Amino acid sequence: MDSIAGSFISTPKIAFNAYTMSGGSYGHNQPLMFPYVLLNLGEGYDKTTGIFTAPVTGLYFFSAHICNANAEFMVISIFHEGNEVAKTTQYESSRDSCSSxxxxxxxxxxxxxxxxxxxxxxxxADTKYRWPSFAGVLLHI
Structure with a gap:
């Protein structure tokens, strides 16, 4: 049994969760920053650039949450090494709303x-009801 248990590799604890309370207009291909960090296990997320750098190779799960303002569009993409891997569009014609x-x-x-x-x-974004966010977690190495 010891030889079986010794062959398992433990997955390191790597996870981050960051948000912003500042909204505004963004141009095409402009990075979003999430300066308020609730969790940064593994120290992979850089709040000054908004970029997560993987400390280890593995399967990660990423999530982003956004809200549109003033009946205008908010569209974001999650990029991995310059390649778009996910996109969401949020638009509500009469009010603000959110998407993930x-x-x-x-x-x-x-x-x-x-x-x-x-x-x-x-x-x-605001201090009470809307905290657009970016989060990720290592699932498996």
């Missing part, structure tokens, strides 16, 4: 994952 997008991605050690706006977008 999730994606599993194989990321090599040092690989980068970020969120960028698509087209002209308008993000809604």
């Amino acid at each position: 997008v999730n994606v599993p991605v194989m990321v090599n050690m040092g690989g980068k994952v970020s969120i960028k706006s698509y087209g002209a977008s308008n993000l809604q």
Whole structure:
């Protein structure tokens, strides 16, 4: 039994969850920053750039949550190493509303994952009800 137990590799604890309370207009392909960090196990998320850099190779799960403002579009994409891997569009003609997008991605050690706006977008955020966010977790190595 000891030989079987010794062959298992423990998955390191890597996870992050960051959000913003600042909205505004974004141009095409503009990075989104999430400066308020609730969790950063493994220290892979950089709040100054909005980029997650994988500390180890593995299967990760990423999630982003956005809100549109003033009956305008908010469109984002999750990028892995410059390639778009997920996208969501949020639009409500008469008020603000929110949307989320999730994606599993194989990321090599040092690989980068970020969120960028698509087209002209308008993000809604505030201190009480809307915290657009970006989160990720290592599922398996």
